[in-house]
Amino acid sequence: MSVTILYFARLRETLGLAQEKIELPAHAASVAGLLDHLRARGEEWHTALAPTQSYRVAVNQDMADITTPVQDGDEVAIFPPVTGG
Amino acid sequence: MSVTILYFARLRETLGLAQEKIELPAHAASVAGLLDHLRARGEEWHTALAPTQSYRVAVNQDMADITTPVQDGDEVAIFPPVTGG
């Protein structure tokens, strides 16, 4: 299935990427599965998205957690804790 | 001793008086003494200034209670609970 991923702020700079479209295997159809899939890309991804790092994930513009399902056509955003206001 | 008394809002209307200067006997030199002195003026005063009524007293523009001393030249104000803001 096809998923759009957006990266923001410091995470966008660390990973050198603002947006991508990926094919996600059906067995990875959750935020946890998607993160595992991305971490497998190598050291930089493994470190930036380690569970001990502070970051947030939104699925279709709603705050999500690792159990949130990811479906074909979803927009997933990964970003540092927010600092507006 | 000479004391200026100010009345405000509903109390001013009830007593029909905005301001007066009175001679207060030395034995009445506190808010409690002053109130007793005023209550002795008659039924209307006795009722309006009964301890069960809701009103406040300020001495020299500071909120006071019945133990607050009253001295020669003081300005005492008697008024309903405040309703600003």
Add this chain to the structure above:
Amino acid sequence: MSVRVQEADFDLSTEIKAFRAGRPEIGAVAAFVGLVRDVNVGSAVSGLTLEHYPAMTQKALEGIVAQATQRWEIFDALVIHRVGHLQPMDQIVLVAVASAHRSEAFQACEFIMDYLKTQAPFWKQEQTPGGARWVDAKASDDVAATRWEKPF
């Protein structure tokens, strides 16, 4: 610290701009505006007259602001309170507090309003279809002021 009692209306932007001019250390301004409502305690209100005790008002308000300044880390506080004749939707009072961070500004602003409501010598008389009537103090205002006495 600035405290003003006046008949004239005030402009929020003008007051807040003057209040924080040249002070880039301010990160937060909490403000409260009290307004004349067209209904109160079940009656239509066509107007309001605010009476006060001039010699005491300024002193009482400055005392309240001084307490807030001692209690919270704030840079400054502003109080403007109107007196005289007002109509529904008119502004009655402005309290603004400036600080580095928002929590202190919110707390000090609410504290000043709660104390102003119970300590500052203002009285409201409303014009209603049944005639003029003095507004009674609310027990809820005493409760609101009392909660600041708790240690924290």
Add this chain to the structure above:
Amino acid sequence: MSVRVQEADFDLSTEIKAFRAGRPEIGAVAAFVGLVRDVNVGSAVSGLTLEHYPAMTQKALEGIVAQATQRWEIFDALVIHRVGHLQPMDQIVLVAVASAHRSEAFQACEFIMDYLKTQAPFWKQEQTPGGARWVDAKASDDVAATRWEKPF
């Protein structure tokens, strides 16, 4: 309910006037303005860039305001948040809440700010003498947001 994300500055009086126009049932407006400080975490700050996630920002802010509206008896709430390049003393955010009485307006206004700080997808990058740096989220903001989860 009105939520706006914009690069342009806003005028406090204009916004509050529009917000409460023709609504004489409003007795209280609590407002908060967040400003760019010239110093943060020990460094001089010469400017700020605010990035956001446009598709999510509006939805997140409307969700926060909807929660406040369900939770407190308020008439209306307004949120304006700026994005792009800002300088010290510039306005960043305005939150205003209108209600009949002050307590609800204060609480809902602070609630919206606390949730905005932890839930709305904005990120600040500061320009300092040591270069640009992303602002870290504050643990104190998480604590501030958590306290609204308590029953009351």
